[in-house]
Amino acid sequence: MTLILQGGLDSIIVGKQGGTIFSKNHAGSITKAYARPINRQSSTQQPNRVNWGYIIRYWQLLPQVNIANWNSLALTVTWHNKAGTAYHPTGQQLYLYCNQNLYTVGLPFLLNPVAPTGRTLISEASIQENLIVTYAMNLIFSPSPTNDFICYKLYATQCLSAGISYAKKWLKHLINLPPDSSSPFDITAAYITRFGKPVAGTKIFFKLVPVDIKTGFSGTPVFFSFIAGRFIPSLPIYPVMFGISF
DSSP states (O other): OEEEEEETTEEEEEEEETTEEEEEETTEEEEEEOOOOOOOOOTTHHHHHHHHHHHHHHHHHSOHHHHHHHHHHHTTOOEEOTTOOEEOOOHHHHHHHHHHHHHHTTOOOOSSOOOOOOOOOOOEEEEEEEOSSSOEEEEEEESSSOOTTEEEEEEEOOOBOTTOOOOGGGOEEEEEEOTTOOSSEEOHHHHHHHHOSOOTTOEEEEEEEEEETTTOOBOOOEEEEEETTOOOOOOOOOOEETTEEO
């Protein structure tokens, strides 16, 4: 769908029209040719499709009082479209959004909405590698431990060129951090199983997305990256005797 906003001498066009995709960023408007994505029928894609069908079916079976409650809460929520214009979602959109978030962290659907409340979230995160003897990759974050009602979805990329500065399209879901998780959090097995052992000198990007397990709302994600294998061993200590180094 193409979104066209008219205003003064300029117009904002966002979306797909025929074989052309219109978008915008901080630098201005962008036009590019549309390429049909490949339907890979992957092992992760199929369960997501089935689950999406279940969520929609549950909405169709909801009592009218539940639907009215979702509609009421939706009027208090503000989202932004592709052009940056603020709007209120419908009750159905909010229902799908919250329950899709809960599904991705392995929790049951909400049939009745719960208004979001303030929670303490992770403010900064980084990766710490252990390159001595056995390789290990640990997620370091603060504050620690995490909130009792917040689960985090951790996304990561494969090893990329160290010169890349933006890698949103390569981020894939890696692992979930359950509530009350402590730093450091070992993600070695999860990363190696998904992408293989990191290659020294490459850059890996990460994204942490908080999900409130009581409401289904997600918070502001935390993005970060690191250069793999950046380990500087300490200088060897040589014995010194009578002022002569050996």
